[in-house]
Amino acid sequence: MDKYEVIGTLGEGSFGRVYKAKQLSTGNFVALKVISKRGRSVKELKGFRRECEIQRDLHHPNIIQMLDSFETENEIVVITEFAPKELTGVLNKEGYLTEEKVQQIVWDLVSALYYLHSNRVLHRDLKPQNILLDLENKAKLCDFGFARNMSTGTHVLTSIKGTPLYMAPELIDELPYDYNADLWSLGCIIYELLMGTPPFCTNSILHLIKKIKSEQIKWPTFLSPDCISFLKGLLQKNPSKRLTWNQILNHSFVKGHILISKSTVPMPLTSSLTASTKQVKEQQRKDSMNHKHHKGAVPKETDTKKSDSNKSSTGAIPKSEESKKSKEKQEQDKAMENLSKCLKEKLNFIEDNHPIEPEEWIVFLQKSIQEVMNGEMSSLLQPNLTNIIVSPLKNSNSNSKVLSFVVKLLSIAFVVKGTSEKTLDRIKKVYLEVKLLPNLIYAVKLLLRNLPDISNSSSGGLPATKNLETYKSLEKLDNEELQALEHIVMLVCHLVYIQDDFVLQFCDAIVILNVYSLINTLLGLAKRKLRISMDIISILTQTIRRLPENTEIIEKIVLNDGKTDSQLHLGEFLRNSNPIMRERSCIFVLLMGKYFQHSTLEKIWSLEIRDTLEALMFDSIESVRNAAEATVNDLKHKEFYMKSSSLF
Known part of the structure; x- marks a missing residue:
């Protein structure tokens, strides 16, 4: 430095x-x-x-x-x-450019893209934000974060990259794609430079996707025939009908102005394919589609809690069984490790750190919410469209307002009157397929994660950073962040109560993201946002009830993953002024007593909890009385309960 x-x-x-x-x-x-x-x-x-x-x-x-x-x-x-200007800045200032100015930029962009494809590199995120201008207004491509170097013999890709406004139809349809996807994005950029907006632009991002797939492009009449011909050749929805590189280089709109470098690799993407290579490419495309079609469901969590039927009457494990239990535990740990590796691939937790436009997203989402409220549910019935809605949950640049609107849109279908059970069932299937619940948990992690503290250091101005895995203290959360958290947790709670598959995905997300302590911390919001703490208690209760074999996960949350600063204040929850919180806490204690390990119960149990439960048997609210009575009657014969009585 x-x-x-x-x-x-x-x-x-x-x-x-x-x-x-x-x-x-x-x-x-x-x-x-x-x-x-x-x-x-x-x-x-x-x-x-x-x-x-x-x-x-x-x-x-x-x-x-x-x-x-x-x-x-x-x-x-x-x-x-260093390049001093961004193309987006020029567009924002001037609105659109003349055909003459655009043509010069096109020469530069085609030159850059031809060079990339000649060297078997796909950019995969072409957009005005990734184009800079030097002092002579020469255009230069930048940001190769999504770029992919295609090895010789590879002809199609499947991972979806890019920005929706400039995304090719084949990516929207989640089909295998090749360098033609970059050519579509180039066409979108040229169209926007000439018209001021991309070829498909709407207040609803869902409408945007539909337009890209099915709507015809409106061609302006004031452009030259050469310009229109070039644009039409790039913006063909069918990638096989787009201009080939040979046609592009010989097109009158750019011919003679493309800077061609001699630096190419064997079998560049710009070369015409031989008949045998076309067969290989088509076979790769078919194989990719078959692989996608036959993808299995996320494997179920390995049982983390074995039956205690072999325990003696005192609860101790016989010595003859110790080695067997130890071996079983090792096998379980290994299975969990293998499972975690598999789930990381299945849940696809890949953080998106590309900038987004919050205000534009909010307009999109508000419009889409109105559509759903009017009974137009198609956007929530198609996985590729719902994936677009879910995407801000994985973007570290999403603010709390955007997250709130995303969750509102995803929640609204469950409360709109007249929605048929068949439609709701299809929406649930889509939410499971796009891994909505794990991504909601991921959004909580990103929302609460501390941003790096960047300041000048002694190394010549090189910024110093802190660990990204620290989280904001509850006191520092503003009202918008609390509201976003409340909406997210509320939707998670609803999902785990409507289908057991969502409970399984909740468990998977906790394990893979390692957010035991983070979920525990949310319990400490009872004084600022009681609804969050109540819903967390309900989620944990439902998990124990429906998947008791995964109780170990809930134990780690309750114990704050072994840390001492646990936010589980059961006594305070049981004495809360809100009767719903008192009732839910009673039921949670009941299930903890049934399924938690004895060692865990000893760490969290107290005389205060016992006395509060017994007092709640005389609560003024009938549902609380019933819950407390059921809990006391079920636990009063348990060793930990009786032990707390005998101590005083």
């Missing part, structure tokens, strides 16, 4: 920050992208390094050049050339 002088901040995201800096040896300006390694998964770090590897090998005047990169103990630092 002693080679550079940091001047100021250019941008910020969950990955870290981008700084403007001066290279001391030359006086040239550069951009420093600083990525925090702390709190990142191995997969995330691998992705960042892959981005560096891809960009390091790219050398073209219309692609932001990577100059250097290095790693410290806590950061990955990438140095690139």
Whole structure:
């Protein structure tokens, strides 16, 4: 870092920050992208390094050049050339550009894209935000976070990347795709530069997806025939009908103005396929579709609690069984480890740290909520559309307002009058398929996670960061954050009570995300947002009731994953002024007494809890009295209960 002088901040995201800096040896300006390694998964770090590897090998005047990169103990630092203007800034200022100006930008973008595809690299996130302009207004592609280097012999991809406004129809349909997806995105950018808006633009993101799939593009009449022809060739919904690279290079709109580098790899994507290669590509496409069709359901959680039928009358495990139990525990731990690995792939917890426009999302979501309230449920009945709605739950840049509207939209179908049971059943199936509940838990984690504390350090202005896996204290949560949490937890509670598969997904999410302590912490919100704590108690109760074999997960939540600062104040919950909280707490204690291990109960049980339960048998509310009486009658013969009596 002693080679550079940091001047100021250019941008910020969950990955870290981008700084403007001066290279001391030359006086040239550069951009420093600083990525925090702390709190990142191995997969995330691998992705960042892959981005560096891809960009390091790219050398073209219309692609932001990577100059250097290095790693410290806590950061990955990438140095690139500096470009002073963003294309989005120009669009925001001018609204749209003349065909002459657009044509010059198109020459640059086609040159860059031809170079990428010649080297078997797909960008996969082409949009105005990823296009910079230098001092001479030369366009340059940047941000290769979603880029993919296709190995020779690979002809189609399946993982969905990109931004909905510029996403090709084949990605919307979750079909295998190739370099043609980049050409569609290029067409969308050109259309937006000329018209001021992308070819498909609506106040509802769900309508946007429908338009991309089925609506015809409206072609302007004031553009030249060459420009219209070029646009139409790129914006073909059927990828096989889009312009080939040979047709693009010879098209009159760009011919003679494309900067072609001689640096290519064997079998570039820009070359025409031979008959045998076409057969291989088609077979890969079919194999990808078959694999998607035959994907199995998430495997059920391995039993984490064995039957206690072999215990003696005193509750002790016979010595002859100790070695057997130890071996079983090892096997269970191994099974859980293997299961966790499998579930990480199935639940697809991949954080999206690309910027979003909160106000635009809120407009989209409000419009969609109105549609659902009017009985138009199609957006919640198709997994690919619902996946779009769910996406902000995984985006670390989503604010609490966006999250609240997302959850409102996903919840509203359950309360709209006249919704048929058949429709509700289909919605449940979609929610299970898109892993809605695990992503709701993930949203809680991202919402409460502390952002990195970035400040200048002694290393020449290199920012220092703190561990991303720390969480905000309850006192620091503002009202909007509390409201978002309340909406999320309320929907989770509803889901676990309507179908056991959601309970299983709840357990999976807790294990995979390792958020035992975080869920425990939410119980401490009783004084600020009682509804959150009440719903957490209900979720834990339903989990024990429906999946008693997973009670160990609930025990770890109650015990704060072995930490001492537990937020489980049962006595306070039982004495709460709200009768619903008192009733739910009684039922929770009843089930804990039935299914928790003796050692766990000893850690949380007290004379205060026993006395409060017995007092609640005379509560003024009948439902509370009944719950307390059932709990006391069931537990009064338990060893831990009687032990608390004999001590005093």
